[in-house]
Amino acid sequence: MSKGDLALLKNTNMTTVLDKIRAEGTVSRAHISRLTGLSRSTCSILVDELISDGLVIETGKEESSGGRKAILLKLNYEGGRAIGIKIMQNNITAALVDLSGKIIEIQSESFSKSSSKSTFIDILSKVVLSLTVHEKINTNEKILGIGIGVGGKIDSNTGTLLESSIINMRNLKIGKVLEEITGIPVYLENDVNAFTVGEKYFGSGLNYHNLLCVTLGDGIGAGIIVDDNLFRGSHHIAGEFGHIRITNSSTAVSCTCGKKGCLEAYSSDHAIIGYFLELSGEAKTIEEITSLAESENNYALQAFVKAGTYLGYGLSTLINLFDPETIIIGGEGAVYYKFMESEINRVVMEDTVYGLFDEVKIQVVLFDDTLWIRGVAALVVKEVFRKQA
């Protein structure tokens, strides 16, 4: 075996060991050996190296009925810092977090959609640098990476924002430029993918190997984890769930993407607002329709059921294609999923093959303002643990 092959094998084994520790929470060296099939001595050598890198720490001893109690290990989420950034319409929010996504400090800056590339980068680096200043006070804590989530078409290999409705520019090399300014590695990801990685590492996706995250709201998207890995596709657009066609009718509704009959045109906030208007003759916001449904308003409930029928078609397709262990429903629209749920279950039960639906656990993660931070912190954790391993 060549030197390169040996190094690769060691890296792979190290990543496997780290992943087992992450998934188990706390675990002994002997148990890692059983879980991974690696010999006890190999495990010990790898664990010692991870401890000296500060990525793993020893944490007490195993409960035991007799004999020597084994020392337990866990990931050292406090052993490093990350910066998580979310780029939204007119606003950049950045948070300094530990590796579990716990917020230490948060900063926000506004920008205009028509900003030039250099103005936008200036604003972005200003937010980041203001957080790294804070970190210099604690010299023993290192910032291991910057995770950025943004809606749009992203090349995460090169850290390039290829196209986004948030900023009026294409091929923005955010990763490279920000790395040059800060000297910190940058991991850029589509916002739905960032949410998906966050759920896999710290949320409802923990301990699942094949899972899908579906985000509802203004748009509809999906993040895909296959065999523990984020699936991005070959052209950075896998998971454009909102733009699968669910009707071919000549009267199909137009979608924001310019095509007709997309799921997003039938099950997003905008669609629900339209159904409610049609039924009641009243124009209401999605928040108003949701609270009307809470008080069992018939028009509001019917509007959600209608959107649910189409979402059911979409989810059936996902289940038939990916056979996931779980589907996590997220995004701002997760709050109204409950009004669509029984209709979705009815449709999906009918449309999935081999009784697949019975096996799939649907989980709803209610939107809150800090969930994205968990996602972008997870981007850093994912890469740091992989890179250093």
Ligand SMILES: [Zn+2]
């Ligand atoms: Zn579309």
